[in-house]
Amino acid sequence: MPDGGRFNVSTKYNPHEIEIKWQEVWERDGLYKVTEDPDKDKYYVLEMFPYPSGDIHMGHVRNYTIGDVVARQLTMTGKSVLHPMGWDSFGLPAENAAIKSNTHPATWTYKNIERQIANFQRMGFSYDWDRKLASSDVEYYRWGQWIFLQFWERGLVERRKSPVNWCPDCKTVLANEQVLGDGVCWRCKSVVEKRDLEQWYFKITEYAQELLDDLDTLTGWPERVKTMQANWIGRSEGAEVDFTLCDAEGEPSDQKITVFTTRPDTLFGCTFFLLAPEHSLVHELVHGTEYAADVAAVVEQAKRETAVERASGEAPKLGAFTGRYVINPVNGEKVPVWVSNYVLMDYGTGAVMAVPSGDQRDFEFARKYGLPVPPVVVAKGDPLATELAGYCDCHMKDAPWEEAYDGPGIMVQSGDFTGMQGGKGSEGMKAVTESLLERGEGRFSINFRLRDWLISRQRYWGNPIPAIHCPACGLVPVPEDQLPVVLPQDVDVTKGETLADHPEFYETTCPKCGGAARRETDTMDTFTCSSWYYIRYADARNSEAIWDKDKADYWMPVDQYIGGIEHAILHLLYSRFFTKVFRDMGIVEFNEPFTNLLTQGMVKMDGEVMSKSKGNVVSPDEMIEKYGCDALRAYILFMAPPDKDLEWSYEGLDGMYRWLGRVWRLVTSAAEESASGCGVAASGDAAAKKLHREMHRVIGKVTQDIAAFQLNTSIAAMMELTNAAYEYRNTVEEGSRDLALMRDVAETLTLLLAPYTPHMSEELWREVLGKDVSVHRASWPVFDAGAASADVVEMVVQVNGKVRAKMQIEVGVAEEDIIAAALTEVSDWIENKEVVKVLVVAGRLVSVVVK
RNA sequence: GCGGGCGUGGCGGAAUUGGUAGACGCGCCGGGUUUAGGACCCGGUGGGGCAACUCAUGGAGGUUCGAGUCCUCUCGCCCGCACCA
Numbered sequence: 029m030p031d032g033g034r035f036n037v038s039t040k041y042n043p044h045e046i047e048i049k050w051q052e053v054w055e056r057d058g059l060y061k062v063t064e065d066p067d068k069d070k071y072y073v074l075e076m077f078p079y080p081s082g083d084i085h086m087g088h089v090r091n092y093t094i095g096d097v098v099a100r101q102l103t104m105t106g107k108s109v110l111h112p113m114g115w116d117s118f119g120l121p122a123e124n125a126a127i128k129s130n131t132h133p134a135t136w137t138y139k140n141i142e143r144q145i146a147n148f149q150r151m152g153f154s155y156d157w158d159r160k161l162a163s164s165d166v167e168y169y170r171w172g173q174w175i176f177l178q179f180w181e182r183g184l185v186e187r188r189k190s191p192v193n194w195c196p197d198c199k200t201v202l203a204n205e206q207v208l209g210d211g212v213c214w215r216c217k218s219v220v221e222k223r224d225l226e227q228w229y230f231k232i233t234e235y236a237q238e239l240l241d242d243l244d245t246l247t248g249w250p251e252r253v254k255t256m257q258a259n260w261i262g263r264s265e266g267a268e269v270d271f272t273l274c275d276a277e278g279e280p281s282d283q284k285i286t287v288f289t290t291r292p293d294t295l296f297g298c299t300f301f302l303l304a305p306e307h308s309l310v311h312e313l314v315h316g317t318e319y320a321a322d323v324a325a326v327v328e329q330a331k332r333e334t335a336v337e338r339a340s341g342e343a344p345k346l347g348a349f350t351g352r353y354v355i356n357p358v359n360g361e362k363v364p365v366w367v368s369n370y371v372l373m374d375y376g377t378g379a380v381m382a383v384p385s386g387d388q389r390d391f392e393f394a395r396k397y398g399l400p401v402p403p404v405v406v407a408k409g410d411p412l413a414t415e416l417a418g419y420c421d422c423h424m425k426d427a428p429w430e431e432a433y434d435g436p437g438i439m440v441q442s443g444d445f446t447g448m449q450g451g452k453g454s455e456g457m458k459a460v461t462e463s464l465l466e467r468g469e470g471r472f473s474i475n476f477r478l479r480d481w482l483i484s485r486q487r488y489w490g491n492p493i494p495a496i497h498c499p500a501c502g503l504v505p506v507p508e509d510q511l512p513v514v515l516p517q518d519v520d521v522t523k524g525e526t527l528a529d530h531p532e533f534y535e536t537t538c539p540k541c542g543g544a545a546r547r548e549t550d551t552m553d554t555f556t557c558s559s560w561y562y563i564r565y566a567d568a569r570n571s572e573a574i575w576d577k578d579k580a581d582y583w584m585p586v587d588q589y590i591g592g593i594e595h596a597i598l599h600l601l602y603s604r605f606f607t608k609v610f611r612d613m614g615i616v617e618f619n620e621p622f623t624n625l626l627t628q629g630m631v632k633m634d635g636e637v638m639s640k641s642k643g644n645v646v647s648p649d650e651m652i653e654k655y656g657c658d659a660l661r662a663y664i665l666f667m668a669p670p671d672k673d674l675e676w677s678y679e680g681l682d683g684m685y686r687w688l689g690r691v692w693r694l695v696t697s698a699a700e701e702s703a704s705g706c707g708v709a710a711s712g713d714a715a716a717k718k719l720h721r722e723m724h725r726v727i728g729k730v731t732q733d734i735a736a737f738q739l740n741t742s743i744a745a746m747m748e749l750t751n752a753a754y755e756y757r758n759t760v761e762e763g764s765r766d767l768a769l770m771r772d773v774a775e776t777l778t779l780l781l782a783p784y785t786p787h788m789s790e791e792l793w794r795e796v797l798g799k800d801v802s803v804h805r806a807s808w809p810v811f812d813a814g815a816a817s818a819d820v821v822e823m824v825v826q827v828n829g830k831v832r833a834k835m836q837i838e839v840g841v842a843e844e845d846i847i848a849a850a851l852t853e854v855s856d857w858i859e860n861k862e863v864v865k866v867l868v869v870a871g872r873l874v875s876v877v878v879k
Numbered sequence: 880g881c882g883g884g885c886g887u888g889g890c891g892g893a894a895u896u897g898g899u900a901g902a903c904g905c906g907c908c909g910g911g912u913u914u915a916g917g918a919c920c921c922g923g924u925g926g927g928g929c930a931a932c933u934c935a936u937g938g939a940g941g942u943u944c945g946a947g948u949c950c951u952c953u954c955g956c957c958c959g960c961a962c963c964a
Contacts, residue, residue, distance in 0.1 A: 209960065252883060252959080259882080259960060266964085289964060302964090345962080375963045382964085389962055477963055596959085666904070667891060673957090680891070680905045687904080689919090741893065744903035751903090758921075824899045829945040831899055867944060869898055877944045 041692035043656025068108035076591030080140035100783035104808035114161035163557035170512030228484035248624030262477025266290035271354035288376035293456035297404035305330035391432035405450035490551025498538035658785035698774035724816035850874035
């Protein structure tokens, strides 16, 4: 007898056999194919598509299992569910791997994709494979080129020279978003350098305001992600102020330098003026003067500072006077122009009006170089507020302060504005800006930290930019009818070749004038490929258009998106930008691509993310071999809530397998007993009622938990139902068991488990319970609140907050009777004491307060 | 420095609006079944105490009949951002 115990089990739970069997059947039956069904509500579940880096790891298992459970459960509730899968298959690792293994990136990539498809199929994920896509397929990337041309037509593409991030290791430029906080490359973690290069940009800044504003509409997104995006966009309100260059005598020139400030109300406190070392005017201002050497030293020093030092704010503030001055437009004062390393070229205009009394950085600089610090905005309680009251001119040149004051306060020594309220967003700020506006020397302005998206990459394995450089016509887009620009296969990356080493690729003729011209040899950032794939799934095989609008309208937006927090800014911001442009192009009807976002936690080992380099990778294969994918799926969900990081441990997987075995035996024996009819239906007794109630409670709990992504507790609830069913069997004698109820419980458990353990459920449903149609086409059990509610509840009695007794109370008993019963229960505790108050919390407790 | 999150048994983790702290699982202990082991079934399992009880959610206060949950302070860990004018 293979199985002992009290059950007559004819077959043992044999996951491997049944999993493979059903995977083949589902594949043959096309179980997961979906089409637009106008009679059903649609639901689009999407997990971020993977990079084809080889075999799947536990992070993939977790991510895709979460999505699979949601997709399957929603299908059972009658929705038309889109659940596709594809690959983000362009990118640098393929080139690196190709160099290492002396193959071609395409060979490596497509071999890995095949491997991952097999992995995913073995995990039993319910993807509609007919919609499979890979971003390196020409059928896909041609539409990426089409998008580029559309963006160009709309003025959203620009090629320009500016200081850019260069990764020396990846040998390519990077977008700002791809440089991490400490100034390193997001992919290889090497320190990024600045280079002055001509590159292609997508003008995402045109949508900065909307990308910020619409964060408020994303009620289904984690606050954390929205905050990160808002910080990244970094909107500040303020003013542009024009300063006129003048000579040492204060004689104005016709040259102006504009600054951006959030505090125009402090203009009267501006005692010096700063240019970034990279500012284009620096050289011109000092060339041939006695100041040139000192300024050049600062410029050189700034260049030597690494991105890390400069970003950390730890580099000491250095400055040099240029010998030149500007005129402060509010009071005509002559202000010295300095160059300093703490002014950033890529924020605002690269020039700053320095107000040392109101800005800590300026304050430190002024103290270091002996520049005056006149107070202009003084806090209410500060003694200077009374001391300087009424002084419109500069009476005090140097505030006796240890640090700058940047809070709200009263304006002093500020001409006509003296006495007004100063501070961020204050009346003084508005008044000063309005007065500048009248004189044409300033204007209200909003500045964003967000920069345009640098999309060109000097690498081979990417989507070619469809542009042509013509000596006569300049930059010319590749005409739409000449798409796709096919990425040639005969480039040898093992020799370090790129498209720029491939004359057969770049030698071409100008589409405009027909003359000899050079094709662009940069490829696009892979994030351009991932910014629209989720819409392409709606119509993945379309060769006539990027997608059919009716199909996109039906499926989009994505109802539930699932992926890692590492894309909080990168992919998620870029995709929102693409979506808004598509909407303006009229090819989609929605504003935001992802209605609900779940950022699933990482799977770690010894406190660290699993990675090949750390050698702490756990492979799903051997666990599938031993326990089957159903046990693995259920286990990884049971270990922790989906959004929390998870420390991998094998302890417990055994227990999960054991539970599935318990369910297996329970369902099997219930099916056999109800079929053979042995035993008398004795419905209505207390034990049966209790089990029936528990079944309905669990239906409710599991349904609710899935909707809230509390998949760990939903599994716990199903375990409770299993335990309740076993308890019923163990306490009620054979012969008086309610076999119809047992069968009902067995079917319910099988249905509830179907999203989690699709193969075991299918085997039980069809082979054991004898159903004709797949469990995955069955209806999700309906929660009946009435059936779940008990007729007797346990209530506790507290005396002064401490539990002193428990009692069984029938539902519907009047409150005064409950109180009377409670007082009897705790009579020992309230003897000789005065009962001050009695509170009843319905169905839960009675609280007695005594003195 | 700023912003956000988290601290609950030996472990992973549960706890509607404040309402029986520790669900569920692992591990451990005991019992049954078994030639034995495994598997399976049943029971126990936060600390202290023979017990009635009592102490327990990082720490200290507070609000409340009642606090893991709310408030104040504090310690520790993690994650973002960081010279943004």
